[in-house]
Amino acid sequence: PRIVIVGGGLGGLALLLTLHRRGVPATLYERDTSFSTRAHLGAPLDLGWESGQRALRENGLQVNFEESADSEGRRIYDGAGTLHFSHGAGAQGGSGRPEGPPPPQRPEDSRPEIERAVLRKLLLDAIPPHLIKWDHALVSVRSLGHGQHELTFANGFTTVSDILVGADGANSRVRPLLSPATPIYTDVKFIDISLAPETTKLPELQGTVASIGKWTLLVMQNSRMLGSRMCGDGRIRTFAAIRESADWTLPSDPAEAKAVTKTYFAGWQQWMLNLIDYADESAIYIHALYVLPAGHSWPHVRGVTLIGDAAHLMSPFAGAGANLALLDGLELGLAL
Incomplete structure (x- = not known):
């Protein structure tokens, strides 16, 4: 059968x-022109042993993953600087509050963290390049009957599938073949900012850098959050989470954008606000968080299905989206 994966x-x-x-031929079509098109986007991911790690383990990538991942560690503060939770190797309960549980001793109890771009590169490196067709943005799908579908891409290319898998994310072009469901806005936006590697070396930022260390740092108060982590390239990525309307956006001027962002965290400790004040003005992005209705499902349609965000888009706060996408890919692949 002609297996076509979109996304x-x-x-x-x-x-x-x-x-x-497993010797089953398939072709994947991706809208990006190359791996590097959006390699800068996406938060670090913590992979579970029976979900994301299982998909890697059963495809011979467990060792590669372990070499690229970091042990989990997390600190949670409020805006006043009080440490409420500390978990991971070397955790210090400086607030006097109980620390989290000791680091897990069994691999099945741990959730090591890996950068999304690094994980995607691990998968790409294990796949022959000719199986992936870059710069193919799907624009339409037409049923030909008997489970076959004709796909037309923005570059004019067309192909026919016997089995079509929509792995094309929140705004899936394949989903309408199965379901009328559309993503629902959660009233939460992420402002994606970062400290450039050279900026992290400034003397005035050493307190901020030390507070993050090798951890995932979460500062939460009044329905707002700063989430930060040191990336492998030396850049500190921060997601500033706020509640705003769907049409809300930042000023186009980077300095003004940072100033507006900072107003949402007024009164927080300066070492936290440094993440905004010193943010790289060439790398400010906004992400609106959408979800599909809980329990989203669809009646069987011959020759087509969905996986990942196309099937069950969710917010990132449970750390489940990437794990389920990887597990979907494994389980569907084994079934086929």
């Missing part, structure tokens, strides 16, 4: 790799 995110790549390693 080269984690779920689509896990599916393609699972099929390839």
